Amino acid sequence: MKILKLPKEKLDLFASVVQQFGELHAPVEQDGRYVFKRLTRWSDARLEYDRTILPPKKYFLPPREALFRYRPGEGFVPNTDGLDQRIILFGVHACDVYAINILDRVFAGKYKDPYYQARRKNIAIIGIDCLPDKQCFCRSMRADFVDHGFDLFFYDTGDYYQALVGTALGDDMVLATGNLFEPVDAAEIDDYKRRSWNKRRAFQVDVEIRDLPEIFEMEYQSEIWDELGEKCLSCGSCSMVCPTCYCYDVADDVELGSRAGKRTRLWDSCLFASHALVGSGENFRGSRSSRIKYRFYHKQRGFVAEYGRPSCVGCGRCVSACPVHIDVVQVIDRLRRVEDVASR
Template identity: 50%
Template sequence: MKIVKLPKNKTNDFIEHLQSFGEVHAPQKKGKKSCAFQPVTDPSKVLIGEEGFLRTILPLKKYFHKPVDTLLKFSPKTGFEDAYEEEGNKVIFGVHSCDIHAILSLDRVFSGKYVDTYYFRRRKKVAIIGISCVPDDLCYCQSMGTSFVEEGFDLFLSDVGDGYLVKVGTSLGDDMVSSAGDMMTGYGDSDINEYKRRINEFPSLFKTKVDEADLPAILDMEYKSEIWEEMGNRCFNCGICSMVCPTCFCFDVNDEVCLDGETGERKRCWDSCLFKSHAMVAGGHNFRESRADRFKHRFLHKHQAFMGDFGRPSCVGCGRCTQDCPADIHFVGMVKRIKDDITCVHSGEEEK
């Protein structure tokens, strides 16, 4: 892999330079306490891991799988038409490793036998510039195997003190560094040593750790555990964990009809399996009637079902769900309780 160095005093110039490849988006303050991926007008306002601003409110999925997306337009005269509107190129700067893994996870979900054209037409217009980060109390990407990335980025910047070692992941990424002229430099022994020092130190920086090994089987055994009822009582079913989750992708589809009663648009919007209507079918039967059932379903999909489909949990350890839960549900704490508690009470013996 081609690697160059970007001195830190050239970072703002480089962000400016990236504008020639598309509209640059990067984490910037939103309100007083939060940050969000937003278009960059002033590179000095870009947040690169400043304390308290480690994770954006929403992950990258908002660019490809929009919160509300118009799929079709329809009218009795013209039938059904694809409502996709071509968008310009974007460069998203400052994406952490966990969020890149999340995009790779969504890529798998939206491809397969049927390809989601809306997702991929946007996806291919977006360049991704990753950056290394320092974990806070809620991060556990190390445990989920998502603290490093080998693919999924055009460029990836790793902090080595006075600058970044820049891994070039794609031909487009190469164009970005090649055209940056003397902003980029070579790197030397001290950079390599500092890179290695940080990599070796990295695992010790995590305060939150969890071991997912054999969790799917344990979740099967704990299917009737009292923990689900307890969490169902605590969870408000507000769905915020799904909205901020970088790998949650559920959507609902609805037709919005004009006043003539016939023409209109088909839209999809983010949904959550915690919402009561999620598994309701015609006639009113609900396959997941109780809050406990819905809470369990979401948890099992993240840590068990997704394994069956794609060979890894869908959780990437970004910590957003725990940070934003209004009921103070600690999702890593949940995994630990289920795995470690050997005194938990089961409601009824499991049938043969």
């Protein structure tokens, strides 16, 4: 992998040059929080943000999208609106890149989703390193560093950004800027190592995940699940903000008095009461405790069995979003019978 440096005062120039590769989107501030949005001017970008409300997942798997239209005599017409739009997502944190790599395994692996794949091909990712706050545990989830899934990745090392070039497209972006990027020297390599070390020490939350699937197996009947079921409101906020939750529903909107219509895909949540309701009226997860238990088991145990790692990346969004303060780290700590969680 090629490693270069970009002087900080040249970042604006770089941002203006890369717009030839697509529409520029980045985190912007909105009512004191951050959202990924199309930039109308580069000065709106906030690269030193904590976390966005919704993860970049919304670009690859939109909250609501029409899949196809149908009309008797015409058959099915796939909806391709926006699939070829070229976008540059600037300022994606490592955990969110990691989450996109997880979604790749689901939507571009064994069961290929053409809508997801088209967007993934046309959306470039420029990542940026960050420092953890009190809700981040991406290091525990091995998602504080990514080595693929981005086109460029920037590390703030003081006067420079050190840039990892991840793809040929990333290389093209560098080349398009002429001589803005420079080779790194030994002192800057030390700056990188120093930053990496400082970041490691900045984490306030630590979760041991090595034997977590086994712990979950042992604690299947734990009273914790009933307690959480009593507390949980089934609002689904935790799923909506999660960068790796990918449940969706499909619904047909049929035109009145006709057999024509469109099929839409929309985000769903395993916490919703209707999620496991089937046509006969049977609900396979009718209680709140069974639903919240399922969410934890799928993230920390089921996904490990299928893909070899948990599907949680430790971004902390569900902790921020939960109206009744259900905290994934505290739940894991309790399952491990660790008592030192009062300080969180």
